[in-house]
Amino acid sequence: MSHAATAATRSASATPTPPAARGIKRFREARIAWIFLAPFMLAFLLFLVWPILHGFYLSFTDQSLTGAGGGFVGGTNYAEALGDATMWRSLANTALFTLLSTVPLVAIALVMALLVDTGLPGQWLWRLSFFMPYLLASTVISQIWVWIFNPSVGAANELLRSIGLEPIAWLQNENTNLTAIVIATVWWTIGFNFLLYLAALQNIPSHQYEAAELDGAGKLRQIFSITLPQLGPTTVVVLTLQILASLKLFDQAYQMMGGISSDTTRSIIQYIYEAGFVGYRFGYSAAISYVFFAVIIIVGILQAVLLRQRKAEQ
Amino acid sequence: MLTTHINRRRFLSAAAALAGAGMLGGCAATPATDERTLQFWHLLSGGDGVTMAGLIDQVNAAHSGFEAKQTVLAWGAPYYTKLAMAGAGGRAPEVAIMHASRVPGYVPGGLLDPWDKDLLASYGVGEAQYSTPVWDKSHLGGELYSVALDAHPFIMLYNKELCAEAGVLDGNGRLQQATSPDEFLALGRELSGVSEGHGISYGYLGGGSQMWRLFYTLYCQQGATMELPQGGPAQIDEDAAVTALRFMQQLLDGEIAAAQNDEDNAIAEFATGQSAILFTGVWELPTMQEQGIDVGAATLPTIYSQPAVYADSHSFVLPRQLDPDPELREMTYAFVADLLTRSTEWAAAGHIPAYLPVTESEEYAQLEPQADYADAANHLVYDPPAWFTGSGSNFQNNFGQAVQGALMTGSDPTPAVQAVKRDLDAILAKPNPTDPEGEWSA
């Protein structure tokens, strides 16, 4: 967010105004500004700021979905959360998913973008193939993959059988269900990263390649000496976005498991949902939300620090 | 093949209301006709869904004032979560089906409205039409909260051809009833000899309900009880629990039953004639009959000291509505009462009807093989009552997670039982979120 500051400093005072008129102008302009801001700020306060504050308050109560409770219970929800094995397990699942999904989602996307950027014929088809799944709703991709992973007649197991391997109960087996969800996720969301990489690749000035070509560097050589280094900053962005997206795992994991809460696939968002809406415990659920929120902020700060270090090194 | 159908006219009127008036809020657009729509939610799919759809059509045809419209939601936690949220939101459907075991988790929070017993009696539904245990189980705090449709025990379906081949049928062509664990295992081995697949199809992977159903049957057959008092600790007979799990491990030896199988696959295995016995709920009976299998049904045999069989009941409840329409409420009573009188067909779907005029009828006595397990009704065991237990609850799910590993690997089940108890103690120690003041727990 380094550009935020630079953008904000750009002043609106375009034409020089005599000092006396400036005060009136400022006042009028402020009034107009608030009119412009009002709709957004109203929604912002109502649907973002207020829920944050109210959720924080709820996390100190025993409020129930049914409307019962609501009394102040101090920090007991937080104390319980920190000692709740299920919450830690859910966080660990989320972290594992983030790790397992981020690596292929970034690496394969990069390969895809490099290949497409070579300008091979059929560009629209490549982009359609890789990006189309991203346009599908999570429910749709879940249904497709549940069908593929069907233990008895799914295509995945038919493939395994056809090459002489034992079929796997992909989503029913605790050792494979998270992997199955990772596979579906990579297929589903890679298009987004692919597009970001493709955009970045097409912004690399071509004179750099021409110069390299004159020096006699081959195609592969060019990729390693020009393309990849230039993609560094993009990779940081893609990685950041991907980690934040993966941490928010819920839809496909919940749907592919058919709403079943499994110890190996339950993400932290799913635990927030379950604690609140399945277990009725709004207060406790709110407390877990804030624990997760803290995790997100820590990840954000870590990334910012790493970024700064990188920048300093360069 | 109209399931959860929204017919064209209704859709168009809803769309027109939306587009025309630009109105969004709760656009349960009233159809242009004078028939009121009764929203009816349930979680019955497969054969049950077909039967229920047929019953609803009959009731609709017999009444002119209303048209009940069913919505089928995914079974288990998703259904119950949606039902609770609809109740909390105050715009719930007029009537819904709930498992009797789930009702205690919904009443204290005010998610259900009680039935008006006098009004119900005027439609011919009251204490006289129910067995005392069922009628009592429908009450909480002196109010009637659920009207039972059936009891559905966990049973065995068996393939008569294969069983005859293995020579395990008695003189009447019924499956011999094992009287000890070893006898039952021996039976299973004989059956696996004549089956292409396994002797017994028992799919347990996935949600915990399949594991819980068999486990709790075996547990209670040993005379053990389970009590979950608010505040804890959970009263569990650990020895009986370990014994039950050990027996289950013996079944899952890869010969008698597949070591790792899920419910759908087990059903498919039996349906395609590759196994002789299926451990399942009564609701799979029609599916198997349709598959052309000569199918018999039996209660799980009493292999320990006393008969017991896991069961639950589908029952009608009134989800809380902020502003119930009196006319619709009254129609709901008419709908439920009429549906109960037609529940012979529900019995055809495998269930044991709860409405006595039906079970005592000549028609019911002649249903085969339903009559063969009607006796199960005398020793049904339901989930131990607590706000978090019941069909499709996280309780069953958590139980499954705790014991699944032991069942898959055959390792010592004792740690799994201890883990179950530990989890239960932890939940019981926390306040009941539907009733934090403890008004109902007495």
Place this chain on the structure above:
Amino acid sequence: MSTSIETPQPVSIDGGAARPVTGHRVVRTSRMAGKKRFSGLRLAAFVALAVMALGWLLPFLWAVATAFKTETDAASGGLNWIGASGITTQAFESILSQGNIWVWAFNSLWTSVAITVITVFISAFAAYAFSRLDFRGRRWLFVVVLASIVIPPQVLIIPLFYQMLAFNLVDTHWGLILPQVVMPAMVFILKKFFDAVPIELEDAARVDGASRFRIFWSVVMPLSRPILGAVSIFVFINAWNNFLWPFIVINDTLLMTLPVGLQTVISAYGVQYAQIMAQAVLASLPLIVVFLLFQRQIVKGVATTGFGGQ
């Protein structure tokens, strides 16, 4: 963070090599043209690309193939693309005749359009104020809005649901729409764009005595069409596919959106894979068609907003 992100203009990412649109692309095309002679590397790249693309298309094609099978063929497994009983549209017919999918598609379409329109307008107005208007507290207010980008909306489901209960908006489309219109990232992206619009263009209008609103409406907004389009596409795709919040706030099956309806309501006739796949295929069609029609704009829009969100 990087050169490409700092540019407020939509990231240029246009069509294939065959379409020399910008000067930039012309140069690149000629770079390729120089290498046009048969090259082993090029062939390898093509094969790799074809294999990957096929791999990425297969799952969806498999869903389509299943949707055109009879239920019996679908349930009997195997890897054949056409079932033993041939191709049938039975699954589609029964899905369409049930009507649910029409209602859900309509709900999805109208709520997504509403979310998109409201989000784009309120964000554009706010972004303009942050970019061009002078008022006390502008800076810290912008920082607050900017900081809120990191908040995952998923952690707010409990208080938001509680709030909707209080406003009596549970089970209404407004309850579904309103919490989704707050997208601080969009304000940020639009502000960056407005910052780069030459102020002289506005000055000319101001000399003519136009009001701020007029300037914004008839000078700035028309200039911003590309970025508004990009933002709209991004918001619309997100709204169309959003699951968690609509899933929580809507219980009435008649009010559900497509993703929520598909997940929640099932067939009373048990698991019918051909029908489920037919539903999935039908539910994906609208966005796939839109993508085929507006591929370049969507690709551009997603790339722009994707980077801008950071």
